[in-house]
Amino acid sequence: MLGEPGRLSGDQDEFLEDLSRRSFRFFWEQADPTTGLVRDRALADSAAPDARTVASIAATGFGLTALCIAAERGWITREQARGRALATLRFYAEKSVHEHGWFYHFVDARTGERRCGSEISSIDTILLLAGMLTVRGYFSGDAEISRLACAVWNRIDFHWMLDDYPQLLSMGWLPEIGFIKSRWDHNCELGILYLLGIASPTNPLPIDSWYAWRRPKISYHGYEYISGAPSLFVHQYSQAWIDYRGHCERRAPGTDWFENSVTATLAHRQFCLDLRERFPDYEENVWGITASDSVNGYVAWGGPPATAGIDGTVVPCAAGGSLMLAPEVCLPALMTMRRKFGDRIYKRYGFVDAFQPGGWTDTDVIGIDVGITLLSAENLRTGRVWRWFHRNPEVQSAMHRIFV
Numbered sequence: 001m002l003g004e005p006g007r008l009s010g011d012q013d014e015f016l017e018d019l020s021r022r023s024f025r026f027f028w029e030q031a032d033p034t035t036g037l038v039r040d041r042a043l044a045d046s047a048a049p050d051a052r053t054v055a056s057i058a059a060t061g062f063g064l065t066a067l068c069i070a071a072e073r074g075w076i077t078r079e080q081a082r083g084r085a086l087a088t089l090r091f092y093a094e095k096s097v098h099e100h101g102w103f104y105h106f107v108d109a110r111t112g113e114r115r116c117g118s119e120i121s122s123i124d125t126i127l128l129l130a131g132m133l134t135v136r137g138y139f140s141g142d143a144e145i146s147r148l149a150c151a152v153w154n155r156i157d158f159h160w161m162l163d164d165y166p167q168l169l170s171m172g173w174l175p176e177i178g179f180i181k182s183r184w185d186h187n188c189e190l191g192i193l194y195l196l197g198i199a200s201p202t203n204p205l206p207i208d209s210w211y212a213w214r215r216p217k218i219s220y221h222g223y224e225y226i227s228g229a230p231s232l233f234v235h236q237y238s239q240a241w242i243d244y245r246g247h248c249e250r251r252a253p254g255t256d257w258f259e260n261s262v263t264a265t266l267a268h269r270q271f272c273l274d275l276r277e278r279f280p281d282y283e284e285n286v287w288g289i290t291a292s293d294s295v296n297g298y299v300a301w302g303g304p305p306a307t308a309g310i311d312g313t314v315v316p317c318a319a320g321g322s323l324m325l326a327p328e329v330c331l332p333a334l335m336t337m338r339r340k341f342g343d344r345i346y347k348r349y350g351f352v353d354a355f356q357p358g359g360w361t362d363t364d365v366i367g368i369d370v371g372i373t374l375l376s377a378e379n380l381r382t383g384r385v386w387r388w389f390h391r392n393p394e395v396q397s398a399m400h401r402i403f404v
Helices: 010-029 057-073 078-095 122-138 143-155 158-162 191-199 208-212 237-241 257-273 316-320 327-344 367-381 384-390 393-402
Strands: 041-043 054-056 106-108 172-174 217-220 223-226 364-366
Touching: 010 057, 010 327, 010 367, 054 057, 057 078, 057 122, 057 237, 057 367, 057 384, 078 122, 078 143, 122 143, 122 191, 122 237, 122 384, 191 208, 191 237, 191 393, 217 257, 223 257, 237 257, 237 367, 237 384, 257 327, 316 327, 316 367, 364 367, 367 384, 384 393
Parallel strands: none
Antiparallel strands: 041 364, 054 106, 217 223
């Protein structure tokens, strides 16, 4: 079966090696070496640190995980990876501004100061924490790394982020207005948020939080699955770290989140192919629409159901982020796009964030999109990210409480 270790062809593995190594370059070159904070975005074809100094804490979480992949593959030394990881962990454990342990979404890469009027973000803090725990799992037995990662995790007050709700977390907090009214209350990328909340050593969420969010069902051209948002990334982010394979929920034994994301990927591909009457450039191996840059700026588009504004743009990380889920359709798509469009879309950091086959090409890459592609490719090739993350005993315990 394609996707099992050793079952990739030589050409497929060579392509993924090149794509992964280029993707890692972004996290090495576009992170501040002192703070470890990773820029939110950068020019797709420049090795110089981008002049835009806004960092994303979610991109930093992906970047911490990228360090482990790079060290294991010999792209950097283990000591180089440890040094950069320690710089990041020390910054967040000892210097970064936080609110009850939670961090601002966008910050200055050099100072960590709040940028863009951003919120104290629950999901982005947890994506950062997932990277820290992956580092802790990779450097198993390293007392300093474990101490710093646990210091950050132990400080996160999950009950504060509930904002007096019994089970459902707020999406964030702003100093100007307080808690954001929107809740993490329907299926999306929230799995990692609730898993690490339940696993918290100091402020654990109740197990009921896992089952409190809604699970709306989608039916599209014979595909049936649970989905609460149209962008494909919502089915990928938690899966980058959580190995759901072979697990079903104790209270809902029919729910298999891994297979649910596989189905979501296949349904999304069919959705893109069904748009060919309007956008003939979509084809069997050229497809993908998920939150990304566009001609009109950043948009959270996707489907099914179709969001407004779809204009024929292709977003490579839609297929890239699902490599670990449905490699039989995602890997040929990426390889075809690389071959068909060449250096126009494939640059120093891998694929540009988005492009129109017959027109516009983005000049940027975005850290979280590069990151999900890198982590998904590694899980397809070796499953290592899953294994490193699950070495954390608190994660193992929470998984046991939720799943069989």
